[in-house]
Amino acid sequence: MIRLFVPQDLAPGYGVILTLDQSRYLTSVMRQAIGAQVLLFNGRDGEWTATLTETGKRGSLLKVDEQVRPMALGPDLDLVIALVKRGRVETIVEKAAELGVRRVRLTITRRTNVDFVKLGRLDAIAMEAAEQTGRLDVPAVDDPQKLAEILDGWDPARKLVFCDEAGDARPAFQALAGSQAPAAILIGPEGGFSPEEREALRALPFVIPVSLGPRILRADTAAISALTLWQAAVGDWREG
Structure with missing residues (x-):
């Protein structure tokens, strides 16, 4: 129907x-x-x-x-994603909605090379994905905000899963074992995080650095992979 x-x-x-x-x-x-x-x-x-x-x-x-x-919500999971090219950010929003994310927070990092996004278009994509997947809510898509501002206002009760491409973090599925919602997943820009951003993130007590494997992934692939691993390890995939 x-x-x-x-x-x-x-x-x-x-x-x-x-x-x-x-x-x-x-x-x-x-x-x-x-x-x-x-x-x-x-x-x-x-x-x-x-x-x-x-x-x-x-x-x-x-x-x-x-x-x-009756009304029901999935796990309390956000996605924090650095702005990337339009086609890729649209794919990310669509797949995030399909994978159960409640909120997509767009962020601007030092190496972000995109500064414009059509929020109305992204809202429509999130709504269509929610209609097709059978979920009962539509994820919010926030205005872009600088990463430092997001971190300054962060609720420490929400763990931030930092997908660190440097290669010295624990494998994501292993690092997520035993964790729980509320949580958020952080994906960087196509150029990766700067050394200063990486150091600052790793110093925060609510951050969980994780590795997505030995290959460098594009932002959309990284987002889909991380969300899939989180849902399998922590989220509502275990209930199906």
């Missing part, structure tokens, strides 16, 4: 007006007619069935029927 994310509250009998893009997708692309059922979620009220009751040039109207899944 088609799943759509909507911002409105969901409860029996409530009406939900879709955006024009959602309406076109539902009626023109998926060719759904009056009476069709879809699944709705809003990140707060769980998942609900709804019936298409009206269509028109202004959009489509759905009537909420019944809840099929």
Whole structure:
């Protein structure tokens, strides 16, 4: 059944007006007619069935029927990723949503060579990935922020898994054994972290340096690999 994310509250009998893009997708692309059922979620009220009751040039109207899944969240996991080229950062956001990340924090490091990103585009990618994967929330994508500022405001209760390509950290799966949420994974830019950044990160008590193997990985590959290892070692993959 088609799943759509909507911002409105969901409860029996409530009406939900879709955006024009959602309406076109539902009626023109998926060719759904009056009476069709879809699944709705809003990140707060769980998942609900709804019936298409009206269509028109202004959009489509759905009537909420019944809840099929109560609200539930996955592990409390963030991804802190240095800005990279547009295509790669879009892939990272999409895969982070698929792999259960709650929040993507974009960061600027000394070797970051990208200074512009379309947050609206990244939000749309995260929403589409959430719709397709069956999760009940959509990960937030934060405005880019300097790494030093992020670290200065860091909650020490949240462990920061620092993917250190220098090669002298413990293997990620081994280093993560026994850890738990809340956590975050830090991936650097294509040029890697500077020696000063690496030294500063390793000096912080909440940082867990890890290695992703003997090869230098691109940022998108590193992010997917680290998230996969974390979910397998610590996250909700152990429950499936």
